Amino acid sequence: MTDATNSTFAVRRPLAGARTPSPVRAARRPAGRRYIGIILPLGLLIVWSLATWLAWVPAVFLPSPLATVKAFVAMVTRQSLHQDFLRSINIVSQAFVYGSVAAVVLGVAAGLSANVERFFGPTFDSIRHIPGVAWLPLIVLWLGLGAPAQILVIGKSVFFPVFLNTLQGIRNVEKSHIELAKVLTLTRSQLIRRVVIPSAVPSIMVSLRYAAGVAWALVVTAEGLSGQEGLGYLIFRAQNLLITDQLIVCMVIIGLVGFAIDRLMLLLQRFVLRWKQGFEG
Amino acid sequence: MTQRGTLEIRGVEKHYDVDGRPLKILDHIDIDVAAGEFVSIVGPSGCGKSTILRLVVGLDDDYAGSIRLDGEPIKGTSLDRGIVFQDHRLLPWLTLEQNIGLSLENSRLSAEEKRRTIAEHIALVGLRGFEKVYPYQLSGGMAQRAAIARGLVNRPEILLLDEPLGALDALTRLRLQEELLSIWRIEKTTMILVTHDVDEAIYLSDRVLVMTANPGRIVKEIVVDLPHQRDRGSPTFAAIKRDILREMGDYAVHVAAA
Incomplete structure (x- = not known):
């Protein structure tokens, strides 16, 4: 050296x-x-x-850990639990991808253009205050029970946090960096690609991590209220039939998957933001 | 005579609006800088010395008077005019190499030529081996060297230095002053340095322009006719310093008392 x-x-x-x-x-x-x-x-x-x-506690309300493990094994071997599991993962992944891609694209557009923001602002600010669960009945009427309605409802809940954080991130670009781009005679598209979007990435990443958690939590509601398959459906079915051990199996799986999703997003965040000193999310 | 890197500032005035009333920031500024010359502007904070650089680099075109580079009136920013800010302004998401390369985004060089000139300039500022490092991993001195390399990599006709060493500790500062001198000798770029460090100005420049505030104007021009390496402790150096400080007004009393 x-x-x-x-x-x-x-x-x-x-x-x-x-x-x-x-x-x-x-x-x-x-x-x-x-x-x-x-x-x-x-x-x-x-x-x-x-x-x-x-x-x-009576066993019917709280089965023992051992009974729960047995129920888990039974569910895997006899009821193909893994299919419901993969089904839920599939729904959430699709909803997350559609919702966040749309949010980042529109968020960047609204961040760059005050007119785009003014155009969408009132509509979005009203829609986002209607919770996903309240949308579900109408959407089910239109799309029927099943995957499309669920993806739409979960996707909506992914969209708004990511959209708002993308917009904020774009707006928070440092003035001194804009000045630098001007000195270096960068064109508008170079400015956006090299300066504006990278400065929004930290807040986009934070919102993606948050939205991934929201999406996974919502799958229970969406599947429970509008379907015949998936972990969410199994939970509500188990409650109706008072098979508490299966109910707990589903809850534990949902918790563990949520934990895994969060850690994966954290790793992704750290990798994408490796240029940021001491960034821990 | 117009040689590449000749700057001519004529009758430049600038006002800001303060509560609806115009406040004069710069009052009739005339500066001539010959090609390859090293000129410093010193003055108390708020005297408008950095504003002059902002006008010359093209970040602000709201002024009266004329600024010409090689006889041509300046218009907006241009790759002919480089600047190094007090904060290094390296983009945190780009590696050192990419930060320097950002200057060449719109240059006409081929990819191969870009790669080579980036490598040359990284070597010039003594940062070889740190190409892939992100700004947060650099010390203040290293970041400022990288900013200097970014300012120079496109071979501008003039490099404007806006207190580039102001935020550094004393030792790093002395060392970077040496480096600035050797870079100036190698690149032969016209340089204008804005600083409030009088020693730094005398040590580096061919000429020192002294400004005062309210409104900002140039009150004195001092030619530093000393050979490099200059001895900061020599009587001539001290005499020049006394002259400059006296011109800066506020200091006069203390200098007289000392």
Whole structure:
């Protein structure tokens, strides 16, 4: 390397760590503390076991952990639970992709043009205050029970947070960066591609992570109210038939998948925003 | 005589509107800078010295008077006129290499030529090995060197330096002053440096223009006729410094008392 590595000009961090951000982050978090998050779930599991074992709660309301695992195995082997699971994942993925792509495209357009924002503003601000559940009956009347109606309702709930954050992100571009683009004689399209959109990416990423969680949570409502398949449908069916163990199996799966989605989005966020110092979401 | 990099500022005046009344920011500014010359503008904060650079670079065209580069009136921003700001203004999402390359986005060079001249300028400012690094990983001095490389990579006729070393610690500052000098010798670009550091101005420039505020005007021009490397402790250096500080008004009392 050059003389630039001399003390006065030394990089603040070792370059090896800088290029691959994960070792730096791992080093900041001692290995032992990483597992601190497991204590609470384990504690809850113990309380759950005690509650059923000592019969604090009737088994029909709260089956034991073991009974729940058995129900899980039965559901996989005899009721093809995996198909309902994949079905839910499929619905949510489609809704998430359609909703967020539309939101980013329209958000960028509205962020760049005050007229586009004025055009959509009143309509969007009214629609977004009508919850997805309230839309469902009408949409089901139009599209019938099943996937399209569910995708539309979930997609709507993905759209608004992402749209609003994209718009805000575009508007928050630094004035000094615009000035720089002017000095470098960038054209409007270069300015948008190289300066404006990248400055909106952090807030877009935050909203995508949030929206992914919302979408997954909504699948229960959407499938429960308008369908014959999927995890959401299974939950409502289990409630009606008082098969509590199956109900809990579905809840645990939904929770774990939601957790996995959130962590995946966090990893994606860290990768996309690797240029941002200390960005933890 | 017009050689590439000759700047001519004639009778430039600028007003801001403050509560509906015009406030004079610049009062009849005349500056001539010869091709390849290094000129500094010093003055107290608020005297409008950075405003002059904003006008010359083309970020602000609301002024009276004329600014010509090589005899041609300036119009908007142009790749002929580079600038280095006090904050490095590297885009955080681009690597050092990409940041410098942003200057060449609209240049007529081929991709191969772009790659080569970017590499040359990274080497020129001593940042070889840091091409793929993001700005947050650079120290203040390194980021400012990168900004200088970005200002120079398109080989502008004139490079405007708006307190580029103002935010750096004293040692880094001295070192970057050396580098600026050697870059200036290699590139032979006309340079205008705005600073409030009188030592820096004397150390680097052929000429120092002294400004005062309310309204901003040039009150004195001092030719620094010392050979490089200049000795900051020499009596001549000190005499020039005393002259400049006296012109800047507020300091006069302290200088006289000292």
